[in-house]
Amino acid sequence: MLKDILPDFLIKPLSLLRYDDLCEIRLRLNRPTTVNYKNTYYFLGQAGLCNENDAIIATKETIQYVISRASNHSIYAVNDEIKEGFISVKNGIRIGLAGTVTMQNGSVLTIKNISSINIRIPHQVIGASLKISKFIFDDDGHVLNTLILGAPGVGKTTILRDLCMQISKKRKDLNILLLDERQEISACSDGIPQLNVGIFTDIISSGKKSINILNGIRSMSPNIIVADEIGNIDDLKAIEYAVNCGVSVIASLHSKDIIEFQKKNEFENLINNRAFKRIVVLSQTNGKGTIENIYDDYFRPVLGFV
Template sequence: MEVKQDKAYQQAAGCLPPLRAAQLAALEGQEEVEELRFRAGRPPAVKTARGERELELAVVTAQELREILSRAARYSVHSYTESLKNGFVTLTGGHRLGVCGTAAEENGKVVGIRGLSSVNLRIARQAWGVDAVIAPWVGEGEPQSMLLLSPPGFGKTTLLREWVRAVSDKGHTVAVADERGEVAALADGVPQFAIGRCTDVLENCSKKRAALMLLKTMSPALLAFDEITAPEDVEAVSLCAHCGTAVLATAHAAGTDDLRRRPLYRSLLELGVFRRAVVIGRRDGKREYRMERLEERTCSS
């Protein structure tokens, strides 16, 4: 029986060596695969919403890992030095190749990864099916600030992208500070994902710098940030608050209680920008979404 080919899966697998790509092209259930993992000395593994499993294929070699990275970087790894300092390369289509191995440090900062031990190919997809779920929360009036929460790998970026599209297609101007190039996945200036008809994107720029530029030049009603992970990101949200611009942002947390326990996010909540959060969870291998309110409890240090 012919295997159904999934466009996003095939595009992401384009960075794999030809033999490995051909092997994985025969995999059934491609549309459910969220990540392809390659670890030196182990067979490749696939990760879906139900968990991770190894495939009955030849083990991955160190040479294969080097080739995957070279192909992902279009045989110009040095061009991705800044990205690799953060442990990943963003591919065409918004897919991301995360790398592990021996970190090279200078002055206490990671300057690269050598001696690769594993890579993780995360597949980016449009998620049309969440429209009906988020419609009541997006609402019909002016955009409202919202936090999107989940542990890593639960689909925060995907949900942010769909939220941006929903707001934008209602005629509200939206700006996206797409620091890693994964939300819109611009190619020659054209988004490879549907992000709405009134959306402007600034890629490969820190969130704080992007906020300064977008607020001055694009006058957004909503400014979206993917992954608040540093004090400078909180400062970016603060800039929006001072300008009266609504903020859509993602953060790593299992829920609002978990969020409040983390010092960085306590400082974020103290800005008073967010009153609600959408939490992404999983049950029986499927994602579920719930709204939690933030203003009912004050955060303290």
């Protein structure tokens, strides 16, 4: 897949690396190319991993090439994604963009002069959520509303993907609605998930989570809604609506730890209503996806979790 979006001079050194250990490729204008390989950043040169002096320098043409290829030669077609700061590519690869943001009437019109791109490569880790899945069911077998917290890159999306799969495996009576806004969780291509998200999972790709939650509840009558990277007011209102409709919600959120989460004003309602019965905090202490702790709705550590 990378060969479809990257020029040959980057593909050659990348082919020397193990794809399963490659997490990120970062191109910064007129600066050395770096890769996140086995959770460590390295410079990328013609002969593979190298020191700074031998690294391939990303030019404006290289960045334009990647964006053009990632958008299928149709930048206009991914304009909505560019506004949000990313482009989704097949197989769940997501390209993050940084450049000059053009605003109109208070909202982002587009990103121009793109100077940095971060190509994130998803990897399915089967069993990544096994430690969590034990704690998200109540005594009656219902799935508890669960929030997964963690800083960027700690494995929240991987855990969500695996949770969908594990729940589908365990329970044949629960329909899951996966809101895959950036197509990172399921890596849907032409409606077919490229990564395993379980057989009882329906996927809504792209679009706004807040709208998709409301539409999804009406049209698919799910038992569980799974959403990645919630945070804006509209998302939270929609989640509140889902919870009030009796639908279980499993979502992830950028937040370093439980204290940082408690300080988030926009979550005040959900916290006061004790909407999330399980709050899982992830870190990279012992590698990606390390579960620091699991809390209940009173922010007490859940008994039994070591």
